Amino acid sequence: MHKDSPSATWPAVRRKFIEAGGSTTQSFGLGRILGQMYALLYLSPTPLCLDDIVRELSVSKASVSTTVRQLERWSAVKRVWVQGDRKDYYEAETDFHAVLRHGLLTTVRKKLDTAGSQINRAESSLRETRARGNGKSHDDLAVVMQRLDHAKQFHSKIQGLLSNPLLDHLL
Amino acid sequence: MHKDSPSATWPAVRRKFIEAGGSTTQSFGLGRILGQMYALLYLSPTPLCLDDIVRELSVSKASVSTTVRQLERWSAVKRVWVQGDRKDYYEAETDFHAVLRHGLLTTVRKKLDTAGSQINRAESSLRETRARGNGKSHDDLAVVMQRLDHAKQFHSKIQGLLSNPLLDHLL
DNA sequence: AAAAATGTTCAGTCTTAATTGAACGATGCA
DNA sequence: TGCATCGTTCAATTAAGACTGAACATTTTT
Incomplete structure (x- = not known):
């Protein structure tokens, strides 16, 4: 051995x-x-x-x-x-703290931003679509709208968290 | 227009x-x-x-x-x-919250784990090396050891944060 | 000014990993 | 049992992007 x-x-x-x-x-x-x-x-x-x-x-x-x-x-x-x-x-x-905040977090934030704006665009497009009754049943559209809202809400929650001063505290 | x-x-x-x-x-x-x-x-x-x-x-x-x-x-x-x-x-x-916790966080945690264990291995190898005086000046080795410690410390901080119940609260 | 040293840029190559097609095992059905 | 339907697996292909070599711009040295 x-x-x-x-x-x-x-x-x-x-x-x-x-x-x-x-x-x-x-x-x-x-x-x-x-x-x-x-x-x-x-x-x-x-x-x-x-x-x-x-x-x-x-x-x-x-x-x-x-x-x-x-x-x-x-x-x-x-x-x-x-x-x-x-x-x-x-x-x-x-100073890893600085690296994380300045490097990683801002990068992630940026990506989430573009994702978020695409959700918004989808939602407003859908709102227009709903005005005219396009193919989809009203109930289905309601479900979809509700989900887009849910996603939007979560997205802003995360964005908030990532720029939360409390996060800095935890690091 | x-x-x-x-x-x-x-x-x-x-x-x-x-x-x-x-x-x-x-x-x-x-x-x-x-x-x-x-x-x-x-x-x-x-x-x-x-x-x-x-x-x-x-x-x-x-x-x-x-x-x-x-x-x-x-x-x-x-x-x-x-x-x-x-x-x-x-x-x-x-429920994005569940997805994030169960999916993303565990994945990240796993990757950080392997990174962490490699830091540890390096540190203990280095400790042995230091015992015999191998090439490097004593001062330089001291700096390196200090940095490895610093890294280890940060690593466990992050690991802690990722499994912090407070994080769940923020989401 | 010519040559050397240094860093950057970019078209092309090469590596990694995402994606596919085809073969397979399993499960239900006639 | 033979046939059809589903889902999975895996070798092979393809696409994405990491990495390189060579040409270049700039500054320094002789």
């Missing part, structure tokens, strides 16, 4: 962690590189430049360039200045 | 709504059919069988079969019995 990982080397541990970050973001539908890159920066005690990242993750510079800007938009990483080097250096934002 | 949609027909309104559902779920990384199917059932005053859905969405029966089971697992639809028909009929669960 032998122990599974009796003594992992530091680079091995790091690689594992980065890989884990990648598959996590991948499982959430964001790309793999996003997570790998954030993990890499998160474990790095010093800021890294684009080519560092290219080297560490062996991905194209194009990917790094676009992904780093995505992470920046989410305030998950920030650009930092390094003495006497014109390269751009990046470090991870360690 | 003319009004944009002065009088949409009922089938047109419905198609729009279904399409909207599809693109919403798609934008969240779940397939397109999932949303279309739920939207269809949600607007239907009566339960539908698999072939109804195949006809309405013009998708393969295979897709309908697998997707309906996914929706069922999330308790987003439920199977209902129809007098003297051996086909399976389905209707939408209109």
Whole structure:
């Protein structure tokens, strides 16, 4: 009998962690590189430049360039200045709370917005349709209207929750 | 000048709504059919069988079969019995609260779980590594350890939040 | 000014995962 | 039992979008 990982080397541990970050973001539908890159920066005690990242993750510079800007938009990483080097250096934002609020929540909110406006459009179209008696029985239309209302109501409840200051408190 | 949609027909309104559902779920990384199917059932005053859905969405029966089971697992639809028909009929669960809790939250929780266990594994590996002095400066290792701890802490905070009864209250 | 270094953009490739078609097992029916 | 109806499964296809290579714009260095 032998122990599974009796003594992992530091680079091995790091690689594992980065890989884990990648598959996590991948499982959430964001790309793999996003997570790998954030993990890499998160474990790095010093800021890294684009080519560092290219080297560490062996991905194209194009990917790094676009992904780093995505992470920046989410305030998950920030650009930092390094003495006497014109390269751009990046470090991870360690305040997850800020990342979540500024990045994830606003993204979700945006998607829910477009969904909501489509519900509204459907509802008002339907209201017009109902005026003229189009094919559908009156009872059926009533059911549908009631459901659209229900959906609208739920939608705004969620929207409210996502911008509820109480949520910030819980985090 | 003319009004944009002065009088949409009922089938047109419905198609729009279904399409909207599809693109919403798609934008969240779940397939397109999932949303279309739920939207269809949600607007239907009566339960539908698999072939109804195949006809309405013009998708393969295979897709309908697998997707309906996914929706069922999330308790987003439920199977209902129809007098003297051996086909399976389905209707939408209109209690979004239940769907969210039973479907979405458990899914997210599961993904966070695997992420969390990977953080833990990394941390304990690193603890071992630190015992022997492997390459890295002691200060750097300290920073990394501190960050892994920080991540672990945040992770459990989120896990807690997701199973917080207070969350149910807010919904 | 030429060359090098750096970051960005975009058309094209490649990977992942959604979707399908066809074969199958099961269940009811004549 | 033979036939029809349903639903499921799985290998294969297809579509979506992640990722790349090469060309480019910009700034720095020689």
